Amino acid sequence: MPAARDDLKHELVRSAPTSRDVARIAGVSHSAVSRAFTEGASISPRMRAKVIEAANALGYRPNLLARSLTTGRSKLIGVAAANLENNFVSHALELLCARLTDAGYQLLVHTAYRDSDVKESQLEELLRYKLHGMVLLTMRLPDKLAECCTREGVPIVYFNRPVSPTGLGFSVQAPNEEGGRQIARFLVEGGFRRLAFMAGHPDAYSSRQREAGFTDELARLGASPPIREIGDFVVATAMTAARRLLARPDRCDAIFCANDQMALASIAVAQSEFGLKVGKDLAVVGFGDVPMASWPNYALTTYAMPLAAMADEAVAFLLNERSPVSERRQVILPGKLIVRESAPARRDVR
Amino acid sequence: MPAARDDLKHELVRSAPTSRDVARIAGVSHSAVSRAFTEGASISPRMRAKVIEAANALGYRPNLLARSLTTGRSKLIGVAAANLENNFVSHALELLCARLTDAGYQLLVHTAYRDSDVKESQLEELLRYKLHGMVLLTMRLPDKLAECCTREGVPIVYFNRPVSPTGLGFSVQAPNEEGGRQIARFLVEGGFRRLAFMAGHPDAYSSRQREAGFTDELARLGASPPIREIGDFVVATAMTAARRLLARPDRCDAIFCANDQMALASIAVAQSEFGLKVGKDLAVVGFGDVPMASWPNYALTTYAMPLAAMADEAVAFLLNERSPVSERRQVILPGKLIVRESAPARRDVR
DNA sequence: AAATCTGTTGCACCCGGTTGCAAACCGAGG
DNA sequence: CCTCGGTTTGCAACCGGGTGCAACAGATTT
Numbered sequence: 001m002p003a004a005r006d007d008l009k010h011e012l013v014r015s016a017p018t019s020r021d022v023a024r025i026a027g028v029s030h031s032a033v034s035r036a037f038t039e040g041a042s043i044s045p046r047m048r049a050k051v052i053e054a055a056n057a058l059g060y061r062p063n064l065l066a067r068s069l070t071t072g073r074s075k076l077i078g079v080a081a082a083n084l085e086n087n088f089v090s091h092a093l094e095l096l097c098a099r100l101t102d103a104g105y106q107l108l109v110h111t112a113y114r115d116s117d118v119k120e121s122q123l124e125e126l127l128r129y130k131l132h133g134m135v136l137l138t139m140r141l142p143d144k145l146a147e148c149c150t151r152e153g154v155p156i157v158y159f160n161r162p163v164s165p166t167g168l169g170f171s172v173q174a175p176n177e178e179g180g181r182q183i184a185r186f187l188v189e190g191g192f193r194r195l196a197f198m199a200g201h202p203d204a205y206s207s208r209q210r211e212a213g214f215t216d217e218l219a220r221l222g223a224s225p226p227i228r229e230i231g232d233f234v235v236a237t238a239m240t241a242a243r244r245l246l247a248r249p250d251r252c253d254a255i256f257c258a259n260d261q262m263a264l265a266s267i268a269v270a271q272s273e274f275g276l277k278v279g280k281d282l283a284v285v286g287f288g289d290v291p292m293a294s295w296p297n298y299a300l301t302t303y304a305m306p307l308a309a310m311a312d313e314a315v316a317f318l319l320n321e322r323s324p325v326s327e328r329r330q331v332i333l334p335g336k337l338i339v340r341e342s343a344p345a346r347r348d349v350r
Numbered sequence: 351m352p353a354a355r356d357d358l359k360h361e362l363v364r365s366a367p368t369s370r371d372v373a374r375i376a377g378v379s380h381s382a383v384s385r386a387f388t389e390g391a392s393i394s395p396r397m398r399a400k401v402i403e404a405a406n407a408l409g410y411r412p413n414l415l416a417r418s419l420t421t422g423r424s425k426l427i428g429v430a431a432a433n434l435e436n437n438f439v440s441h442a443l444e445l446l447c448a449r450l451t452d453a454g455y456q457l458l459v460h461t462a463y464r465d466s467d468v469k470e471s472q473l474e475e476l477l478r479y480k481l482h483g484m485v486l487l488t489m490r491l492p493d494k495l496a497e498c499c500t501r502e503g504v505p506i507v508y509f510n511r512p513v514s515p516t517g518l519g520f521s522v523q524a525p526n527e528e529g530g531r532q533i534a535r536f537l538v539e540g541g542f543r544r545l546a547f548m549a550g551h552p553d554a555y556s557s558r559q560r561e562a563g564f565t566d567e568l569a570r571l572g573a574s575p576p577i578r579e580i581g582d583f584v585v586a587t588a589m590t591a592a593r594r595l596l597a598r599p600d601r602c603d604a605i606f607c608a609n610d611q612m613a614l615a616s617i618a619v620a621q622s623e624f625g626l627k628v629g630k631d632l633a634v635v636g637f638g639d640v641p642m643a644s645w646p647n648y649a650l651t652t653y654a655m656p657l658a659a660m661a662d663e664a665v666a667f668l669l670n671e672r673s674p675v676s677e678r679r680q681v682i683l684p685g686k687l688i689v690r691e692s693a694p695a696r697r698d699v700r
Numbered sequence: 701a702a703a704t705c706t707g708t709t710g711c712a713c714c715c716g717g718t719t720g721c722a723a724a725c726c727g728a729g730g
Numbered sequence: 731c732c733t734c735g736g737t738t739t740g741c742a743a744c745c746g747g748g749t750g751c752a753a754c755a756g757a758t759t760t
Binding site (some may be wrong): 378379380381382385392393394397416418419420421422 | 737738739740741742744745746747
């Protein structure tokens with residue numbers, strides 16, 4: 001009985017009820033339904049109650065595609081994130097998601113696996129959903145696309161990244177330079193003398209700022225400049241860099257890594273391949289304070305980025321009605337140095 | 351001159367060109383524009399070329415909200431992921447994203463920070479975007495919602511989770527039970543005798559399967575059953591569990607943890623707090639083979655989940671035209687045991 | 701009772717695409 | 731030159747909601 005099966009199938013995938021269905025049941029016009037679901041629309045309480053009742057009976061919820069089409073803007077926030085392996089990124093993503101879904105927004109995520117440059121075509125694709133806003137998490141945005149966003153009125157949040165020199169947008173950052181400075185003071189005061197710095201991706205602004213603060217403060221204190229290696233923010237590269245650093249005859253007594261991920265990798269190499277006691281033979285300092293930094297086998301001294309506050313700030317900007325697309329604003333939120341055993345406050349003289 | 355500024359502003363946020371704009375420029379009807387951008391539509395090559403040219407001149411790209419509205423289905427894939435701190439999850443997310451964006455789909459991500467039960471209302475929200483499909487990554491789906499998806503024709507992929515007993519959907523899993531068995535054989539043959547098992551979340555199917563395979567195979571081999579602790583798949587809990595395990599007078603000589611995250615945590619505790627040499631005094635085995643498992647300070651012996659293959663399979667199902675919503679299918683893809691130093695093939699008798 | 705005002709309702713059209721259908725087109729065969 | 735068949739095109743309706751506007755109701759005023 002193919003007819004019966006057809007019926008069954010039809011029954012199975014019947015699509016969701018529409019506002020006209022609700023209107024018919026409630027005996028009102030479909031605009032009334034629309035108004036019942038619109039905050040502050042011109043509708044009487046009695047009417048609204050009647051509509052809501054019918055809607056509940058049918059399990060009706062307004063189709064967000066249709067709504068977005070008429071309003072010209074969806075409640076989708078595009079998020080471009082590179083390298084989720086980095087806990088800093090994945091944690092930020094979770095924080096953003098929690099706050100934004102609470103406010104009725106959804107995350108349209110694009111992750112470029114270990115590639116910090118967004119492929120233009122891929123991200124352009126996102127824009128076709130008429131995003132409410134855009135967050136760049138550890139990702140660079142081609143100027144052409146940024147311009148495109150601005151033109152279409154899509155505000156951009158640069159998370160832990162500066163706004164590009166020519167573009168517009170809102171940037172929320174950790175005090176990268178100041179953090180570098182504090183770490184320089186901390187190490188010098190602790191009696192460490194032969195310092196090293198492991199840079200992240202050479203173009204990364206955050207890495208450059210941390211380095212600038214670090215070396216500048218060292219110079220101010222009259223300490224000798226650090227040896228430098230590039231870890232690229234990637235674990236494998238960082239491990240190689242750590243090996244090069246530690247194999248030198250004049251081995252450093254402290255390494256400041258431009259992020260935690262590289263610091264953890266350096267500790268791993270120092271302990272396992274060089275038999276060093278981290279915190280005694282060698283101090284390691286990171287930047288970020290990812291959850292793993294507090295694990296007992298790392299106990300990483302690190303500059304804590306104010307991640308939650310940064311997420312709050314980013315969300316506040318995005319949800320701000322008339323978020324000024326044509327604005328260019330940068331915010332830096334305070335963090336703080338967390339001292340653990342990987343780099344004690346006083347060098348153990350021996 | 352307020353008028354000029356107004357013009358400027360208007361200029362700044364002028365919305366994207368529509369198909370009618372393109373039609374006007376090209377001197378054709380707007381349906382022609384639509385057809386030019388539709389694979390296999392009835393349109394002559396000359397016409398298509400003319401339209402595409404005009405479209406490029408204007409920078410036109412079809413509005414995906416509108417398209418989805420008429421077709422009744424968006425090209426959005428809902429992904430519900432718990433606990434991105436778990437590298438297994440974030441890695442899977444990256445793999446899915448890479449494959450799906452290549453196929454022109456986008457990910458609508460919902461992450462419930464450390465909460466493996468999807469909040470019903472939140473996920474219901476996702477459905478309002480007329481998803482093409484849904485992926486559950488380490489997340490449970492309330493039956494009511496699953497039913498809702500099925501009714502509306504949204505196929506569900508259960509990633510490393512079984513399909514709920516009453517529901518429909520496609521499940522792609524690692525050989526959890528078989529992996530547990532192999533690990534049991536590996537440890538017994540290696541000469542380990544006092545075994546422990548650290549479970550994940552008590553209700554988690556994957557944890558239960560791994561445990562079942564492990565204990566059953568131990569029994570088959572005549573080995574004594576393992577001591578058992580619960581690590582809940584969460585680092586903090588796993589560390590506490592490891593402390594309890596290792597503090598026992600009759601300390602075990604090998605721990606099998608239901609996932610890598612907990613195994614790494616156990617290694618951290620064993621080394622740092624108990625001064626044990628992992629791989630010598632204590633063997634630790636994980637499940638998953640996350641990137642960190644190969645770090646030199648862990649060198650974790652673990653059962654590698656076929657993550658890439660699983661992602662391929664999931665995507666293939668989702669992209670399959672007429673993906674049968676009313677089907678119930680489960681696939682298990684082969685993994686393999688990766689032996690590293692945390693649990694050597696032969697116990698070092700001492 | 702008529703006039704006025706405020707608050708509510710429905711009509712109709714819009715958002716930006718897709719698509720069934722009929723008209724227009726084009727070349728080939730009679 | 732006309733007819734026939736197949737392709738190509740435009741028209742108009744539609745997807746599901748949002749919203750300006752006019753009609754209308756009910757309360758208040760005069």
